[in-house]
Amino acid sequence: MNKISLTCPAENEVSRIDHFLCREMPDESRASIQRLIENGHVLVDGSTVKPSHKLKGGEQLEVEIPEPLPAQPQAESIPLEVLYEDSDLIVINKEAGMVVHPGPGTASGTLVNALLAHCTDLSGIGGELRPGIVHRLDKGTSGVLVVAKNDRSHQALSAQFSVHSVKRIYQALIYGTPREDSGKIEGIIGRHPTERLRLSGKAKHGKNAVTRWRVRERYNRVSLVELRLETGRTHQIRVHLTEAGFPLLGDPLYPDGGRINNIPDTQLRGMINKLGRQALHARCLGFIHPSSGEYLEFTVEPPQDMQELLAYLRQAAG
Numbered sequence: 184m185n186k187i188s189l190t191c192p193a194e195n196e197v198s199r200i201d202h203f204l205c206r207e208m209p210d211e212s213r214a215s216i217q218r219l220i221e222n223g224h225v226l227v228d229g230s231t232v233k234p235s236h237k238l239k240g241g242e243q244l245e246v247e248i249p250e251p252l253p254a255q256p257q258a259e260s261i262p263l264e265v266l267y268e269d270s271d272l273i274v275i276n277k278e279a280g281m282v283v284h285p286g287p288g289t290a291s292g293t294l295v296n297a298l299l300a301h302c303t304d305l306s307g308i309g310g311e312l313r314p315g316i317v318h319r320l321d322k323g324t325s326g327v328l329v330v331a332k333n334d335r336s337h338q339a340l341s342a343q344f345s346v347h348s349v350k351r352i353y354q355a356l357i358y359g360t361p362r363e364d365s366g367k368i369e370g371i372i373g374r375h376p377t378e379r380l381r382l383s384g385k386a387k388h389g390k391n392a393v394t395r396w397r398v399r400e401r402y403n404r405v406s407l408v409e410l411r412l413e414t415g416r417t418h419q420i421r422v423h424l425t426e427a428g429f430p431l432l433g434d435p436l437y438p439d440g441g442r443i444n445n446i447p448d449t450q451l452r453g454m455i456n457k458l459g460r461q462a463l464h465a466r467c468l469g470f471i472h473p474s475s476g477e478y479l480e481f482t483v484e485p486p487q488d489m490q491e492l493l494a495y496l497r498q499a500a501g
Contacts, residue, residue, distance in 0.1 A: 187246040195240040200227065203238050204246070211248075219246065223380070230377045256285050256314075261297035266481050271336040271474050272329055273302060276483045279325040279460050284316050294328070304332045317341055318415060323435070325489075326353070326465025327481045331473075339473030344415060350469030353410040353420060354399075354485060356462035356492060357429040358442040360406050365397040368423040372416045381436060382418045384426050392416040394423045402496040404446050405432065409466075421461060432492070433458035448499065454492055462489055 189207055204216045204225070211219075217234045219225050224247040227236065264276040277283070277294060284295045295314060298305060305315035315330040317340045331337035343349050373389025375381040382389075393413035400407040406429070410420055418437075424430060425437040432439075432455050446452050455462075469480035484490070 185248040187248070189244040189246065191238045191240055191242045191244065193240045195238060197237050197239055199234065200225070200232060200236045200238055200244075201234040204244075208246070219248065223374070224249065231374075256293070256295050256299060257291065258299035259291060259296040260300050261292065263294075263297050263301055265301075266327065266483065267479070270304070271333060271472070272331055272340070273298070274327060274329050274468070274479075274481050277320055277325060277328050277465075279323055279486060279488070282322045283319045283328070294330075298330060302332060305330065318344055319417075320465055321418065321421075321461070321463075323460030324463045324465060325486050327468035327483055328465065329468060329470065336473040340470065343470050347413050347415075348471075350467060350480065351412045351415070351465065352467035353412070354464045354466045354489075355408050355410060355420065355424065356432045356489065356496075357406050357408055357424055358404065358432065358439055359429045360401050360404070361396075361398055361408075361429060363398075365395070368394045368396065368427055370423075372419060372422050382416075382422050384422055390414075390416055392419045392423065394420060396424075400497070402500045403448075404442075405451075405496060407493065407496075420463060432462040434461035435459070437461075451495065451499070454495060458488055458492070460488075462492065464489055 187208070191203060201213060201217050201220060204211070205213050208216065220232065220234045223231045225232065226245040227242050264278070265273060266276055267274040275294065282289045282293045285293050295316065298315065315332060315337065317329060317331050317337060320326060320328055329340060331340055370384045370392065371386065371389035372382050372384055372392045373386025375383040376386065391414065395411045395413065397409045398406055399409050412419065421431060421434060421437050430437055430439045430442065443452055443455055464485040466485070467480065467482045469478065471477070472479050485493070
């Protein structure tokens with residue numbers, strides 16, 4: 184990724200940032216510059232802005248230009264845990280740390296690269312970089328994910344996700360112990376006003392998101408919760424729980440507000456730091472098969488890192 188630092192001259196006439204960058208970066212088209220701004224790759228005095236933002240002079244600009252992606256992802260021989268497969272779809276237990284599809288800075292090692300080596304018949308609806316991808320899990324989130332193998336299945340599965348009829352249950356380890364045993368979090372989620380990689384419920388513009396939660400186990404300063412999604416917004420669980428005051432253990436993007444330092448157990452703190460990812464697992468996925476009309480449901484237990492944390496917490500509490 185290339186990085187460019189620019190200073191808007193103090194005597195600069197008031198002008199839009201996209202116009203200014205077009206003058207300073209003649210090798211980039213106006214459309215590509217606008218995409219860079221909209222995707223948060225341009226910071227003005229440390230904050231993201233819109234393409235229409237007016238520069239008055241004296242501002243410090245930081246521009247990140249992602250490496251170009253190949254025209255098509257390449258098939259890579261990467262092991263996959265297949266839970267179910269037929270001519271219409273494939274269900275995977277995605278491991279934590281695997282990105283679902285190629286994107287800026289991640290052209291290989293993704294689930295799509297692995298699927299292209301495993302399958303020869305992925306749906307083309309998702310485009311060249313996202314063949315067959317109906318829904319996503321964040322890189323650090325493990326669990327069940329379904330991929331379409333043909334366009335008809337892709338459309339049918341996407342329709343179920345669109346009307347929120349798909350059963351999706353997650354497990355998460357969170358800081359704190361909610362007073363209630365269950366509840367619902369609802370509100371819009373949109374781009375964070377200053378942090379380009381994060382989303383927020385305090386965004387000016389966003390989409391409505393609904394998460395239902397239930398406490399399954401309570402430990403000292405930590406709880407195991409089960410979450411059921413009624414919508415599927417990016418980072419939905421992570422945003423909802425963080426802003427409700429119960430951030431996920433180990434989340435590298437949404438800060439815990441120093442809660443880890445309030446845990447007196449040094450071994451537990453070490454295990455949380457070792458996670459290196461949010462303690463979030465997509466445990467259950469249920470949907471109607473697009474051809475047979477049969478209801479299919481798949482459940483997988485959390486991976487070893489979360490299992491070890493749970494075993495330690497249960498032993499310490501018991």
